[in-house]
Structure formats: C-alpha cells, structure tokens
Amino acid sequence: MSNRLLHVSYIFTFVLFCFLNSSCKQTTSPKQIIIIQSYEAGFPAYKEIKKIFADQLQKREIQAEVHSIYLDCIKKTEKKQKMFLYEKLNTLSSLYPDIILAYDDQALNALLTCDHPSVKTTPVVFTGVNYPNLSFIQKYPNITGFHDKPDYKTNIELIEQLIGKCIVVRVTDDIYSDKIILDDMDQQIKDICKTNNIFSTEKIRLSGKNGISLPKDKKIIPDAMYISTINGKSTRSLLKGLGENYYNKAYLAVKRDYLTLSLGRFSSFPGFSVISDMIGHNYGVIGGYVTTQERQTIVAANRIADILKGAEVSDFPQITETAKKYIFDYKILDQWNISPGKLPAGSEIINIPFYVQYQPYIICIGIILGIVLLIIIIYQRILYKRENTRKKEIQENLKHEKEFMSFALESGNIFTFRYKNGVFYFDKEFYHYLGMPEKPISAEEFSNAIHADEQADFLLNRYKLDHGFPSRQITRRRYDFNKKGHEWWEFRYAQNTNIKASPTDEYSVEVNGLCLNIQQIKDTELDLTNALKKAEESDKMKSAFLANMSHEIRTPLNAIVGFSQLLGSDMELDKEEKNEFISLINTNNTLLLKLINDILDLSRIESGQISFTYADCDLSQLVDEIFNTHKLLMPDGVELIKETPKKPAIIYTDRFRLTQVVTNFINNATKFTSHGYIKVKYEYDTYNQHILLSVEDTGKGIPKDKINQVFERFQKLDEFAKGTGLGLAISLSIIKTFNGTILLESEEGKGSKFTISLPHTPQ
Known part of the structure; x- marks a missing residue:
C-alpha cells in the first residue's frame, strides 16, 4: 500500500511540475535590451542595423524589447555624452535591462566612464569598436565584444591598385583620439607609404607656397605612395589640400565627424574609408577594406543571444577581432569612372541600380517581348489582308449609292x-x-x-x-x-x-x-475671337509692364550715376556730404537689386521654372523665427506681436517661400505703420480644414477703391514709400502655387490685415 501511495505522489508531483513549467513559459516576459548608438538617430545605417538585429534575435527564438539611446557624439562633447547617457540609463533602470549593447568607440567609452551602477552589474557587449580601451575593459568581467581594428595597410594598397601611385590625404584634429589613429596608421603603413613631401627623383614639392603651377588638365604622378596629413582646424590648408588637383591624389577617411561627413563630396579627387560608417550613405566615399555594419550587428546579436540563453560572459573572450571585406558604393565608382572589373576578388558592391543589377534579365525579357510583339504584328498583318479582301467586295456594292x-x-x-x-x-x-x-x-x-x-x-x-x-x-x-x-x-x-407630274402640270x-x-464650330470661333482679344490685351499689358519696369530701373540708376559723378568730380565735398552720397548710392543699389530679383522671381514663378522644396513645417517654429528676426527692426512706437495656438500646426510646404511671403507682409506693414502694433498670428480653420496665417497692423490702411489693385505688378499706393511694387504680386503667385488664397481686409486710417489660407495637409 505504501508503495502505491508513493507511486501516486510521484505522478502528482510530475503533473504539477509540468503545469507550473507550462504556466511559466506562457507568462515569460520579453528580454530588455539597451542599445547605445554613437551617432544621431537619423544616421541612415541605423534603420538597417535595427532590422538585422531583430531578425537575428528572432532566428534564435528570443523575444526582446529593444531600447535605443543615441549619443549624437558629433554634436556633444565627451562630458555631455557621459551626462546624457547616465540620465538615460537612470530612466531605463526601472526596466531591469538584461543586457547592454554598445555600438562604436564613442558609445563604449561613454558607457565605461559614465560611472553608472548598471555598468558593473549588467552584461555588456560591444561591437564596431576601432580602438577599445583595454585598461578600462579589463576592470569589468561582465564585458565582452568585438574589435573592428582598422586595416590601414590594406586600404593604402587598395588605393594604389585602383588609382596608381598617389598622395593619400588624411584629415585629423589635435585631439587625443586622433593621435592614436595617426600613430597606429603610421606604424601600419611605414613600409609602403612615404611621409615626406618631396618626390625622390624630381625633388618637386607636393604642396605649400613653393609648389609648382601646372595646367589643370595635367597631373604629376608620384614615384611612390605618399601620405599627407591636413589639420582639419586649418581652413586654408584644408581647402588647398582637397581643392587642388594638380597631383594624383586620394582622400582616406579615418573617422566620422562633422568635418569628414562632407569632405568626400567636397574633395576634387577620389575618397576611401577605413570604417564602414562612411560607405554607402552619400558621403562621396568609393569604399574600402572594412568590417561591414551587417557583420558587426550579426556577431553582436548572436553573442547577446548566447548570453540571454544562459551562457556566462566569462565563457567568451573579452575582445574578438572581426573579419573584414572589400565593400564599394556603385554610384561613387561610376562617378570616378572606376570599372568594377578592377576591384579585388570577393568585393561587395552596394547601391547598384536596378537596371544594372538585373541587366541580363531585363535583356532577356526585352528579347522575349520583342519576339511576342513580332508574332502579334505578323498575325495582325494576316488578319488585315483577310479583312482588306472582304472590304473590297463590300466597297464594290457601295459604289452605286446615291450622291x-x-x-x-x-x-x-x-x-x-x-x-x-x-x-x-x-x-x-x-x-x-x-x-x-x-x-x-x-x-x-x-x-x-x-x-x-x-x-x-x-x-x-x-x-x-x-x-x-x-x-x-x-x-x-x-x-x-x-x-x-x-x-x-x-x-x-x-x-x-425639274419633274413634270403630268402633261398638264408645270x-x-x-x-x-x-x-x-455647326454650333460647336461657332463656339470655337467665339473662343478664338476672345483669345485674340486677350492676346491683344496681353500685348498692351506687356508694353505697360516694360514701361513701368523701365521707369523703376531708371530711377535708382539715375541716383547711382548722379551721386557717383558728384563723388568723382573735382567739387570739394566735406566728409558728411560724401557719406550721405555713399549712403544714397548704397540705398539705390539695394533697391535696384531687389527690383531685379523681384522681377526674376515673379517671372520664374509664373513660368513654372522656379523649384519649390517641400517638407514638413512647424508653423509655430516658423512664426517664432520671423518674430525674432523682425522684433528689433520695428520703428519707434510700433510693437511686434505674435499669437500661436498651444498645439503647433505641421503643414507640408516650402518653408523658405512661405517665410518670404510673411516677411513681405511685415515689411509692408512697417512702411505704413507709425504707431500701435504689427501682429503675426495663425489659427486653425477646422470647418474648412485650412490654416489661417495673418499679418495685421494699425497703420494708415488702404482706400476701398484701391484694395483690388494692391496685388498687381508695380502698384504703389504711396509713391513716396520705398519698394518696387512687386512684393505682393510675388506673394500672391507663391500662395497660389501652394493651392492657397490671400484675403485682404483694410480700413483707411485704422490698419490692414493680410490673411493667408493654406490647406492643412500634414505629411
């Protein structure tokens, strides 16, 4: 009996264990992972990195919530990076993170030096780190990761293979991290690259004030590979080193910061990189021998998966060096006319256009379509001949029809x-x-x-x-x-x-x-007549426009010529008179330039040749910028006021052109307002789904009989006021391009209000 009871108790215990184990599995919460990224959130590669990381975790059957922290190291100093990271880790500490991933050098250095408690207690994995701080890493047994050691030697050899003997230009700053880079690079390339600035055979200086002058279509080919270092803080040497192209050169990016982001596009010779961050993101870099970001992410994700599945951090080496490969950007290769056939074996080419990548398939499809089209044409031709024969028989029967x-x-x-x-x-x-x-x-x-x-x-x-x-x-x-x-x-x-009905009839x-x-023909004739009248009216308007423009241009030109002749004459003028004449010349220069710019803007807008750059625009931010620009320019006794709703409006428009219109309205209000206020305001018109942006003033106002004329070209209601009379015409053309309208409310002696109505279409 006792054995049976014991047996039953074992079964009950086993069933209970299975039930509890199943319940635990069903209620297991996802793992909490923190990823610390070195650069800004908008860095193009991060979207793909996040996708690869998620795919790897899914393959390893790990459910996780990923929380990203972007240090934006290009904008922030190291001190600010540490403070920012410490605050973010404090905020996320309530989630009890299971592991932390540090991506790139800046992220790892900030994590190790921010002194946050979680660094010592939470497993840390790093990847994509070029120069890991061994002394810091060895203090933390909970840290493991991957070393992306830059291979300068292979990249220099790659440059020589693709463009021949040349001067390799590198740009650095006077900071400690750059010194480490330079020392490492000099050590790796000491046997393959010279650092002096003189050719060994012809003794010609490669740069500097004593450099030679050659036609731009000729280049000096060095007798060996040379390395030339430019200090990024020296603007003159930077522009000279990257701008002159008398010698066979190549630019080599060794880091990613504000300066290097645009040097590849700015340089007048090909650019290469020893880090993958600079390749494939439209930075003007052809490629290099690097560890791809895909590889960095995969190895890091798999190590994180191993740790989350129960492996100890101590089971892995603290630092593992990652493998590299040749990677190139097709667009930049094509830009510098470098054939893919010259690339090393096993190279990976990215950003290949669809028509190039699938060219054989496109050719095959084209051939097949051509054959099908030829068969259809032949078949249609056969049917046409049959039908033509039948039509000829029918046409013979139709010849005897009545006239x-x-x-x-x-x-x-x-x-x-x-x-x-x-x-x-x-x-x-x-x-x-x-x-x-x-x-x-x-x-x-x-x-x-x-x-x-x-x-x-x-x-x-x-x-x-x-x-x-x-x-x-x-x-x-x-x-x-x-x-x-x-x-x-x-x-x-x-x-x-004539037919005679009977012999007796006439x-x-x-x-x-x-x-x-022919009603449609008559309507067309009427339309043509109206169009002729409009053309004649347009010709008259063009003549009037040319007359107005001639008058408006002649006025400032006469002033400029007159006062210039006075200054250049033998007439004795005191200093105050000369300054006054110079001021009048500058004022009329400004008026003449604004007149010509306004005429060109109006012409380009109406002909559709001006380009508009559309993007999401925060109207509250735009109004704040306009307010801050004009508040100090107000005349004495006039106050500039702004009114914006609590909830900002986001519209899809050309921010620069919209600012131009509002600025025109404010400038007009300033001319005719001597006391009171000028108010810039916008509000929602929820009924019509529009945004109403207005500029209101307490100026002299506009007579009712002239309100309809203010938006015409060269219309100046006050001939003594400054301006060309084109600003409001340009503003109306811009707003019409935005599918909006302008409403003018004015009362003489009390002020005016210009209201822009724009469709509220946020993207």
Whole structure:
C-alpha cells in the first residue's frame, strides 16, 4: 500500500511540475535590451542595423524589447555624452535591462566612464569598436565584444591598385583620439607609404607656397605612395589640400565627424574609408577594406543571444577581432569612372541600380517581348489582308449609292433632307438627334424656327427653293427646331432635274441636300475671337509692364550715376556730404537689386521654372523665427506681436517661400505703420480644414477703391514709400502655387490685415 501511495505522489508531483513549467513559459516576459548608438538617430545605417538585429534575435527564438539611446557624439562633447547617457540609463533602470549593447568607440567609452551602477552589474557587449580601451575593459568581467581594428595597410594598397601611385590625404584634429589613429596608421603603413613631401627623383614639392603651377588638365604622378596629413582646424590648408588637383591624389577617411561627413563630396579627387560608417550613405566615399555594419550587428546579436540563453560572459573572450571585406558604393565608382572589373576578388558592391543589377534579365525579357510583339504584328498583318479582301467586295456594292450619301460621310451630325412643294423631309436620324417626332416640316414651320435676325434672309431665298437655282447653295442660320434654344445649322443643297407630274402640270422643283449642326464650330470661333482679344490685351499689358519696369530701373540708376559723378568730380565735398552720397548710392543699389530679383522671381514663378522644396513645417517654429528676426527692426512706437495656438500646426510646404511671403507682409506693414502694433498670428480653420496665417497692423490702411489693385505688378499706393511694387504680386503667385488664397481686409486710417489660407495637409 505504501508503495502505491508513493507511486501516486510521484505522478502528482510530475503533473504539477509540468503545469507550473507550462504556466511559466506562457507568462515569460520579453528580454530588455539597451542599445547605445554613437551617432544621431537619423544616421541612415541605423534603420538597417535595427532590422538585422531583430531578425537575428528572432532566428534564435528570443523575444526582446529593444531600447535605443543615441549619443549624437558629433554634436556633444565627451562630458555631455557621459551626462546624457547616465540620465538615460537612470530612466531605463526601472526596466531591469538584461543586457547592454554598445555600438562604436564613442558609445563604449561613454558607457565605461559614465560611472553608472548598471555598468558593473549588467552584461555588456560591444561591437564596431576601432580602438577599445583595454585598461578600462579589463576592470569589468561582465564585458565582452568585438574589435573592428582598422586595416590601414590594406586600404593604402587598395588605393594604389585602383588609382596608381598617389598622395593619400588624411584629415585629423589635435585631439587625443586622433593621435592614436595617426600613430597606429603610421606604424601600419611605414613600409609602403612615404611621409615626406618631396618626390625622390624630381625633388618637386607636393604642396605649400613653393609648389609648382601646372595646367589643370595635367597631373604629376608620384614615384611612390605618399601620405599627407591636413589639420582639419586649418581652413586654408584644408581647402588647398582637397581643392587642388594638380597631383594624383586620394582622400582616406579615418573617422566620422562633422568635418569628414562632407569632405568626400567636397574633395576634387577620389575618397576611401577605413570604417564602414562612411560607405554607402552619400558621403562621396568609393569604399574600402572594412568590417561591414551587417557583420558587426550579426556577431553582436548572436553573442547577446548566447548570453540571454544562459551562457556566462566569462565563457567568451573579452575582445574578438572581426573579419573584414572589400565593400564599394556603385554610384561613387561610376562617378570616378572606376570599372568594377578592377576591384579585388570577393568585393561587395552596394547601391547598384536596378537596371544594372538585373541587366541580363531585363535583356532577356526585352528579347522575349520583342519576339511576342513580332508574332502579334505578323498575325495582325494576316488578319488585315483577310479583312482588306472582304472590304473590297463590300466597297464594290457601295459604289452605286446615291450622291447625298457621300455628303453624309463627310463629318458627324450630318443629316439628309429633301424639299418639294413647300415641305421639308428629313431622315429619321435628324428627328432622333433633336428628340422630335418624325413628321415633315412645312416651309412656314421651318421659317418660324429660324432666328428673328435671319428670317428675312430665308424669305429672300425661299423663291429659289420654289423656282430653281443654277448651282449648289450653302446657307448658315440659327434654328430652334425642338424649342430648346437656337443653334447654328448649315444647309448644303442642290437642285434636281425639274419633274413634270403630268402633261398638264408645270415643272416642279425638287431640292436635295445635307444639313449639319455647326454650333460647336461657332463656339470655337467665339473662343478664338476672345483669345485674340486677350492676346491683344496681353500685348498692351506687356508694353505697360516694360514701361513701368523701365521707369523703376531708371530711377535708382539715375541716383547711382548722379551721386557717383558728384563723388568723382573735382567739387570739394566735406566728409558728411560724401557719406550721405555713399549712403544714397548704397540705398539705390539695394533697391535696384531687389527690383531685379523681384522681377526674376515673379517671372520664374509664373513660368513654372522656379523649384519649390517641400517638407514638413512647424508653423509655430516658423512664426517664432520671423518674430525674432523682425522684433528689433520695428520703428519707434510700433510693437511686434505674435499669437500661436498651444498645439503647433505641421503643414507640408516650402518653408523658405512661405517665410518670404510673411516677411513681405511685415515689411509692408512697417512702411505704413507709425504707431500701435504689427501682429503675426495663425489659427486653425477646422470647418474648412485650412490654416489661417495673418499679418495685421494699425497703420494708415488702404482706400476701398484701391484694395483690388494692391496685388498687381508695380502698384504703389504711396509713391513716396520705398519698394518696387512687386512684393505682393510675388506673394500672391507663391500662395497660389501652394493651392492657397490671400484675403485682404483694410480700413483707411485704422490698419490692414493680410490673411493667408493654406490647406492643412500634414505629411
């Protein structure tokens, strides 16, 4: 009995264990992972890195929540990076992170030196680190990672292979980390690259004030590989070193910061990189021998997966060196005319265009489509011959049709008619077209349908219809056959041979012909007439515009020429007069330049040749920038006010052009406001889904009879005010391009309010 009870208890214990184990599995919470990225959140590679990391964890069947911290090391100093990271780790400490991943040197250095408690207690994995601080890492047994040691020697050899003997330019700053880079690089390349600035054979200086001058289409080819170091803080040497292209050169990026992000695009010779961060992101770098970011992410993700599945950090080496490969950017290779055939074996090329990558398939598809198209054309040709044979047989039967049928085929809406003994007989299609019952129309009914202005003409021609006429006739009149309004019709008719009904009857006249509705033709004629009038008006407006422009240009030019002649004459002028003349010349120069710029802007906008750059725009931020720019420029006694809603409006527009319009309104308000305020404001029009952006002033206002003129070119309501009279015309053209409108409210003596209505279409 006791054995049986013991056996039952074992079974019960086993079932309970399985149940609890199943429950635990169902309620297991995801792992918490913190990734510390060195650069800004918008760095293009981070999106792909995040995807690769997630895919690797999914393959290893690990559920995790990833929290990213972006140090933005390019903008922040090391001290700010540490403070920022410490605060972020404090915020995330409540999640009890299971592991921390540090990506690149800056992220690892900030983590090891920020003195946060979690660094000592939480497993840490690093990757993509070029120069790990061994003394710091050895203090932490919970740290392991991957060393991406830059291979300067292989990259120098790669440069020599692709562009030949050359001067390799590197740019550094006077900081400790750059000194480490230079020392390491000099040690690796000491046997393959010279560091002096003189050719060993011709003794020619490669740079400096004593350098030689050569035509730009010729280059000096060095007798060996040279290394040239440029201090990034010296603007003159940087521009000279990267701008002159008299010698065969190559630029080698050794780090990623504000300076190196644009040097590849700025350089007048090819650029290479020893770090993968600079390749494939439109920084002007051809490529290099590096550890790819994909490889860095994969090895880090797998090590994290091993640790999360139970492995100890001490089971792995603290530092493992990652493998490298040749990687190149196709667009930059093409830019410098470097053939992919010159690349080392096993090279990886990125950013290959679709049509290049799949060129063989596209050619095959094109050939197949060509063959199919040829078969279709041949088949259609066979069908055409068969159909053509059948049509010839039918055409032989149509040759004997009546003459009026040939007229009916000339155009659409053509109907046959016959007139005899005072009655018009039309074919049935005529009645169907007009929606009338099918019955003959008497001459009296026909006359009543004619417009009153043309009835007299019909009565004169009625005699010809009844008594005959020698040749074909054409008449055009307005008719209202169906009581739906007069339309233009054209009648073409001819007289048949006179027919005698009986020996005692007189000869009677029969008329056959065609009638067609020409209302559309008349409408087109009217449109052409109106267009001619508009063209004539446009020609007059162009003449007026040229006259205005000539006057507006001549005025500042006369002032500039006049005062310049006074300054250059023998007339004795005191210092105050000279300064006044110079000030007047500068003022008129500014007016003349603004006039020409306004004319060019207006012309480009109306011709559609000006380009607009659209992006999401925070209107509150835009109003703040305009307010801060103009608040110190207000005249005495005038206050600049801004009003923005609590919730900022985000619209999709050209920020620069919208700022130009609002600035024009503020400048106009400043000219005509001597006291009170100028208010810049925007608000939501939720009913119409629009944003209302306005500039209101307490100035002199605009007379009611001139409000409609303010947006015309060269309209200046006050001839003594400064300006060209084009600002509001340009503003209206810009807002119309944005599919918006401008509303002007003004009362003379009280002020004006310009309101821009823009569609609220945030992206």
